[in-house]
Amino acid sequence: MIHFNPVTRTFNLLLRTSYYAFQVDDADRLVHLGWGLRPDRSSPNDLIRGEATYLIYESPVSFITQYRPDEILTFGDLTVHHVTLKASFPSLPSPLKDGEALHLPIRDLRLRYVDYDVVTDAQPGLSPTHGRPVKDASPRETLRVRLKDPVQNLFVTACYRLTPEHDIIERWLELANAGQDIVSFEVCNFASLHLPRGANELTYVSGTWAREFTPHRQRLSPGTHLIESRSLQTSHFANPFFMLNRPGQAWEETGTVYFGALAYSGAWQIAVEQTDTWDVRLHAGYQPFDFALDLAPGETHVTPALVCGVSADGWGGASRRLHAFTHERVLPVPQLRPVLYNGWEAMYFDLSLDGLIALARQAASIGVELFCVDDGWFGARRNDHAGLGDWVVRADAFPQGLEPLVQEVHRLGMKFGLWIEPEMVNPDS
Template structure:
């Protein structure tokens, strides 16, 4: 939980939380329905009574004699016209729930729990609301339980039904596919519902669990805005509803399969946490709130981010010790600090059709084991890392032949073939024990510092050994295994990879340290992917690699200056056969790595800014906390439509400060260093140089004292 100054005030009628520029006011009179009065940017000196009086509504002709106020879940029993945020029943009884406030308590610093109970059924509903002082981000979650003998079948439970600013008229959601993740999709919400559901068994490529709201005039640096993220690594549902009376609300929670959750005496169900970052200074401030929350609550402080070399696109399955020894030496020569051996080192894994699940070093490829390679890598000054895909198995494997019952399946349904692999049933303790023993043993024996944890297919039929749907249990079991591994190896760094960026949520980042943003190393495509991911994830967790001259996915060819300059902004790495790069390109790559190392601390701790530019330009920047230093990346992705390039308007600088400005990349664009005020750079702008498409410029600004 974030630390810092915050205020929590509880009266007989209201709960008020203030922290980090955010205000939350709830009505919570004992015996009444708990409801959200306000959640958003702080309204200085405003009292709960002020807000309730200002929101009072008269009778609507043709409607109920008394307007029905929304509650935290808008259950059916309340009569509220919006879709209910809680659907549960006991053998078709007690379906019209109407929980009332039983008590309010401060459950942690900056966190309040409102306890409610549906008296006829005995179902208890606890609403957790917290604010983070470091970020102003709000956290919402709901817990369901019962102390009666009545069992409840749960169909749907949102973290809450959150009323939104009715001025919001624009929605940005995030979709995509394999190798084209984090694509933004802008919509104008109309009366009715926006619904996005994910049944992939992982966060998914096409339905990221987050979105932004703003108005027609909201920009990066001005206007009301809000960002939302559901911290969950499994199936999810997001919905926005604008009713006939123009009220606007959000629901977000786990998408449950039929019969998946039953609430019984002695057990409870807790929704995934919904995070909300509110802003009256545009989308950029909402983004920086989420980044600050992650840094304060999820990421290991001051975790080194070594320059990464991954073997995949250099060798694929064609692993030989001699070639890998040479690659390690070449990687160290250009500045790599970590060497990661990807898929193909174990069992009969000579292609993607066999061996998955047999987590023993292949004697056929490595007769002396992997220790000589690991020792060689460390002798070159690099860490050694290894690839795993623990959650999958090939039918053509020793593991599956011995334990065909260790997979998720449904007896009455034909399994869906995908990537020649089946999902392992992680809910079985024996499966988790096997995987832990194998990974733990290799980490200990080889001195592994880093794991690339992959998961390469959707789970269409998550049936457990008991015949019941197991999507929820499987997602929780993955967390258990990762937690156990982290406890055994606190210094182990783990990357969340899922055929690229298909599992990049905050629940995974509670247990991992890096996200493999995309399998697509096309430098031009990467700018859109990285920009989209940056709405939720800070640069230090986003793996960004220099790929080969000809991209293996798109077939496009790019010069090294563009490939390397693109990869500087993120957690920089390489995924190319260095033996196929000429001396000049390897020298350019080494210079880019030096540039990354020189500015790594700023890139991985600075405040993140998206610059507003024409569509053929992508520009982002990071600014130090005290605004004395900044680094900006400007990618020219197509021809300028006008004879001269446009001006670039910087963001995030101190208006009355004077900055020394230099182009640091590429070196042939270097110009005479000049100094300018922050206000001039932001409001008047800098004339960009004439540049060909696929040029990446990097500007460094340092305050003159």
């Protein structure tokens, strides 16, 4: 449920067991109010009317400029902390007044409220394009809040798509250059999150080959903790996923846990920042290292999404919500998988037509439905030091190509599969 109060200019996003709220302030800035579990015994109308206590910020007045929890934090709007967006403009859209000095490029970005709309099933950038049906394709509401720089002709739309049954919000930005010059972005996060003060116990995973998804849990100290990948993939080394909670107040099945994951597979960064007032902020999006996004006049860029939510059921509740969301809304409808046999452990690189046919007959006799030939069928692949990238059939192992093997596998009533690893290559290739 998405509700806007025109008197207080407050947006309330109500999900099954949680809420998310922000407000347009007197200066037309979009300021975060709260995110968490819905108060006990409160109805949606209580939250909408403001009769349930849910605001979580009490920033000291002297720090209001530095620590104001803007929904979109921008470089140039006085904050010295991490930002959601940092952009530069080559010129001013209007002539300078007498006495004004020209400093180029202009790097001040200030976003002020314009309007909003609620649409059905808006799509973030790089949404799944497999084209197959998903388990749950029912319509979902998306709140789109449009903001504009008061000087430059740049529009930024903050998008919030709700999946209430899983307490999940997908956050992303739409950047639109309505000016006459290129706008360059140095930092572009998909969203920034403001968490309750003290929610500084961070859970994340890392790993490497044969040691993937090693969990880590630590308490943040003042400053910034980075989870990131600078390669062009999500990588074994770090995974774009997090959970945050107050120390000692969450376990596997109990406690309030905030969680999220990036729906993006390129170079990425999640920055978790604890300020000296104990506020916790999280910024997630494109990896800013060696990053540039140039937006030509008239061009729009839609970022991928940060999928985030809050669980009342501990770390297990957080992971189950993400799993259910992915299975129902992202992946194709599950199908019965064939029984697979992979010949790697039986033969390694020592492949031959006769040996594989003998193996296929044994596999068929025990009910295998898909027979897969693994590494070693191509190029000069005799070990793992050469040949990866030479996607041609090994003539010494298969003098007539793969066709005789494929025909025999099909005659035995099985499907045929081949192992490939297109994202890697040996120097000797």
